[in-house]
Amino acid sequence: MQAELINFINNPFNDESIFWLAEKYYNEGHTASALTYYLKVTEVSKDDNLVYEALVKAGLCLQKQGNRIHSTEGVYLQAISYLPKRPEAYFLLSRLYEESKKWNESYMLASVALSTCDFSSKPLKADIEYIGKHAFTFEKAVCAWWMGRLDESLELFLELKEYNLPSHYSNSIENNLKLFNIPEIKEKIDIVLQGPYTDFTNEIISNYLQLPFVNNIIVSYWENDSPKKYKSSRVKFVESKYPITAGTDNRNYQIVSSLAGVKLITTKYATKMRTDQKYTQDSMYKMYQFFFDNKKDDHQLFVGGIFPSLLFHPKDHMFWGKTNDLIMLFDIPLELNSFINKVKIGKDKLHLYYGYFIRTETYIGAHYCANFEDYINKYLLQPDIYLHDGAPKWNEVYAISDITTPNYFKSFPKDGIDFSWPKKGWDTYPYENQKIYYGERWHEDGY
Amino acid sequence: MNNLVKQVLENGGTIIPLLIPSKLTNGTGLTNPSILVDGDKILVNLRHVQYTLYHTNGKFENRWGPLSYLNPENDVTLRTINYYCEILDNKVARYNKIDTSIFDIEPVWEFIGLEDARLIKWNNKLYLSGVRRDVKPNGEGRMELSELEIGVDYVKEISRFRIPPPIDKESYCEKNWMPIIDIPYHYVKWTNPTEIVKVNLINQTSEQVYLGKPYYSKRDIRGGSQVIPIGDYYVAITHEVNLWKNKNKNKMARYYHRIVVWDKQWNVVNISDDFSFMTGMIEFSCGMAEYKDNILITFGYEDNAAYLLTIPKEYFLKLCKLN
Numbered sequence: 001m002q003a004e005l006i007n008f009i010n011n012p013f014n015d016e017s018i019f020w021l022a023e024k025y026y027n028e029g030h031t032a033s034a035l036t037y038y039l040k041v042t043e044v045s046k047d048d049n050l051v052y053e054a055l056v057k058a059g060l061c062l063q064k065q066g067n068r069i070h071s072t073e074g075v076y077l078q079a080i081s082y083l084p085k086r087p088e089a090y091f092l093l094s095r096l097y098e099e100s101k102k103w104n105e106s107y108m109l110a111s112v113a114l115s116t117c118d119f120s121s122k123p124l125k126a127d128i129e130y131i132g133k134h135a136f137t138f139e140k141a142v143c144a145w146w147m148g149r150l151d152e153s154l155e156l157f158l159e160l161k162e163y164n165l166p167s168h169y170s171n172s173i174e175n176n177l178k179l180f181n182i183p184e185i186k187e188k189i190d191i192v193l194q195g196p197y198t199d200f201t202n203e204i205i206s207n208y209l210q211l212p213f214v215n216n217i218i219v220s221y222w223e224n225d226s227p228k229k230y231k232s233s234r235v236k237f238v239e240s241k242y243p244i245t246a247g248t249d250n251r252n253y254q255i256v257s258s259l260a261g262v263k264l265i266t267t268k269y270a271t272k273m274r275t276d277q278k279y280t281q282d283s284m285y286k287m288y289q290f291f292f293d294n295k296k297d298d299h300q301l302f303v304g305g306i307f308p309s310l311l312f313h314p315k316d317h318m319f320w321g322k323t324n325d326l327i328m329l330f331d332i333p334l335e336l337n338s339f340i341n342k343v344k345i346g347k348d349k350l351h352l353y354y355g356y357f358i359r360t361e362t363y364i365g366a367h368y369c370a371n372f373e374d375y376i377n378k379y380l381l382q383p384d385i386y387l388h389d390g391a392p393k394w395n396e397v398y399a400i401s402d403i404t405t406p407n408y409f410k411s412f413p414k415d416g417i418d419f420s421w422p423k424k425g426w427d428t429y430p431y432e433n434q435k436i437y438y439g440e441r442w443h444e445d446g447y
Numbered sequence: 448m449n450n451l452v453k454q455v456l457e458n459g460g461t462i463i464p465l466l467i468p469s470k471l472t473n474g475t476g477l478t479n480p481s482i483l484v485d486g487d488k489i490l491v492n493l494r495h496v497q498y499t500l501y502h503t504n505g506k507f508e509n510r511w512g513p514l515s516y517l518n519p520e521n522d523v524t525l526r527t528i529n530y531y532c533e534i535l536d537n538k539v540a541r542y543n544k545i546d547t548s549i550f551d552i553e554p555v556w557e558f559i560g561l562e563d564a565r566l567i568k569w570n571n572k573l574y575l576s577g578v579r580r581d582v583k584p585n586g587e588g589r590m591e592l593s594e595l596e597i598g599v600d601y602v603k604e605i606s607r608f609r610i611p612p613p614i615d616k617e618s619y620c621e622k623n624w625m626p627i628i629d630i631p632y633h634y635v636k637w638t639n640p641t642e643i644v645k646v647n648l649i650n651q652t653s654e655q656v657y658l659g660k661p662y663y664s665k666r667d668i669r670g671g672s673q674v675i676p677i678g679d680y681y682v683a684i685t686h687e688v689n690l691w692k693n694k695n696k697n698k699m700a701r702y703y704h705r706i707v708v709w710d711k712q713w714n715v716v717n718i719s720d721d722f723s724f725m726t727g728m729i730e731f732s733c734g735m736a737e738y739k740d741n742i743l744i745t746f747g748y749e750d751n752a753a754y755l756l757t758i759p760k761e762y763f764l765k766l767c768k769l770n
Contacts, residue, residue, distance in 0.1 A: 005462065006456065006462075009450070009453050009456060009725060010453060012450060012453075012725065013726075025752070028466070028469060029468075029469030029470065030469050030472075030474060030477070031469075031474030031475075031499070032472075032477075032499040032751040033464075033748075033752040035499055035501070036502070036748065036749040036751040039501070039502070039505070042503065043503060043504055055507060061474070062517065064474055065474050065475055066519070067519035067522075068520055069520060070510065070520060071509060071510065071515075071517050071520075075509075078507050
C-alpha cells in the first residue's frame, strides 16, 4: 500500500492514483478507507467508466460491512443511472436484493439487465465479483425458486450447469440442483415429438434438451409445416407426407408421423410425445424416475392416464417404453374407408357418434394389445359388434379389456406431473375434471 | 497550505497507514489516532468507529446527503472502540482492544465510547483522555481521564475520571482539551484565548489556572493534538471547522489545521497558516510526539483512515517558524 499511498499524496487529484489506493484498502478489507477514496475518484475523474467502477466499488464496500442495505442500494442505483447500459451494477443490486430476500426485485432487475445491457462493454479495471451474463441467469434461477417458479428455476440451473463457471457458482448450482431431487440418470432416452411443428415446438425442444437424461429429440412433422428448425446436433427431423385419408379424429396422422419418428430412435427406451404439449421439467424428471423404477421386462407402455371405463383405452398424449414396443404401437393399419369418409361430421360432434366408429385410443390400444393377444384381432375385424360404444358384445370385451389393458398400459402418477397445452388454452392438466367427467384414472387409483 | 504531507515527503519525511486486521473492524473506520513516545516505545491509540463516513463533494451524494455517518441500519448508535498499539519498524507491531468493561454502563446516548482519546503519561501512569457522551441521556460531553494497565496480552482501563468543567458546570459538551504532556494533569482547554485547566483526581475537580489574551482568528481555534514541549516552546496541532449547508440544506464541513506555538509563559508566539494534511475535507489530528530527530504526527482522514506522519524536526521547526 505504501507505493499507492505515496503516489496519491503526490497526485491527489489524479483519478487513477486515487483508485489504486482505494483498491489496496479494499483488498485488505478496510472498506471504509476504500470508500473514502472511491468517492474521491467520482469527484475528480472525467473517465465515465472509472467513475462508474468507483461507484460500484463504493457499493461493495458498504455491502461488505453488512446491514447497510439502503445505502448500498443507493450507490448501486447511482451507478446504474450513470451508465445504464453497463451490466455490473445491475448484477450487484440484483444480488443484494436476492440476499435481502427481495426475490421479485432481484428477478426483475436481472431480467431488465439481460434485455437492456450491453454485454460487450469495455471490461472494468478491478474485480467487482461480476462473472458475466451468467450471473444474471443465476440470480433469476435462485429467485425463481423462492418465487414458486420451480420449473423455471430448475431449467435455469440446468442451463448454468452446462457452463464452466467459477467454483463458488458451480458449487452453488450443484447444491441448488439437489433441492430438486433430480433422479440418478440410469440411461438416456430419445424423445419423439410428433405433430405440427410450430414456434412452441422449439420452446419444448429447448426445455427438454436441458434434461440430462435426454439423448436426442426427434421431431416428426408434416410436409406442409415450414418450421424454423431448432439448431442442435441433438435434434433430428423427419418430415412425413399426409396419408390419403386422415382417419377418424385424425388418427391416421398420428399413426403415420409417430411411426416415422419412432423408427429413428437410437436408444433402448424412448418416449413419444406431442409437438404442442410442454411438460414441466419437474414432471419429466418424475416420469423418468417412475418409468425406470417400475418398468418390467415385458411390453408394457407407460402413459399419462387410463380410461378404465372404456375399451383398451390409454390416454394417447405420450407413450414411454422400449423402442421396439413403440414401433409396434404405431406400426398398425391405417383406418381406411372410415366414418369420416362416409359422413361429414365436424370434430366437435364426433362424440355423438361413438356408436359408429372405434374411439382413436381404443383403435391404437387394441391394435397394440392384439400383438400379444391374438383374439383381439377378432374385435378389430368386427368393431361394430365388439368395440363401438353400445356394441352388442361390448360388455364381453370390456371384461377382457379390464384384465388385459393393465398388462400393456400403465399410468404415471398424476401427482407432480403437469404440462401446458396452449392450443387448448390449458396451463395445467385438469385432473379433477378428467376424473369426474371422463373417468380418467392414474397410478394413484391403481392403474 | 493544501497537502502538508506532500511537502513533508519532499523534505525527507515519511508516512505510513495505521492499520489493524480488518477482521477486527468489519472494515469500518480506523481514525483519529493519538501517539505518545514512552521511552523507546512508540505508542498509538487507534480509534475504531463502527460507522463509515460517506462524505463527498461531488454529485453522488448518499440518500441522507453529502456527509452521512452510515451506521448499521439496525443500530443507530455511533460507537467507538479504542485499540492500544505499539509501533515498531514503521508497522503496528502490537494491538489490543482496550477493555473498558469495569466502568462502562449501558449507554444512554447514541455516541458511545471514548472519542478522540489522547495518550499521555503523567506521574508514570499511562492515560487516555478524550470525550465521552454515553452516560447522560441528553448526550452531555465531558473530558474523561482513564488510566490504562498494559498487560502482556491485554490492555485494561483501571480508573476513570469524568472531569467537571472548571467554570461553566452546565456546559453541554466539553471536548478536545489538549493535555500538556510534561505538566501532569494540565490541559490547554481552549486556544483563543489560551485557557489552561488543572484537574485534581483526588478532589474530582478542575480549575482554570491560566487565561491568556484573545487574539484575532477568522475561525474558532479548537484543540487537536497533545501539547508537547520543543526547546523553549510548547507546540500543538489545532483544528478549525468551516460548517455550512449546501443548497439542499445538508450539512457540509471542511477542517483546517494550524501549528500553534506558545512560549513557556503561555503566550502565543506563532500560529502557522492553515493547512490540510492530504487535501481532505475532514481530517483531524489528536496526536503529536517528539521521537529522536523527528516529530511524529498522527491524523485521521475522513473519519475512515489513520496515518502516522514523520517529519524531520528541522523541517517541523520551519513550519513552526522557529528557525
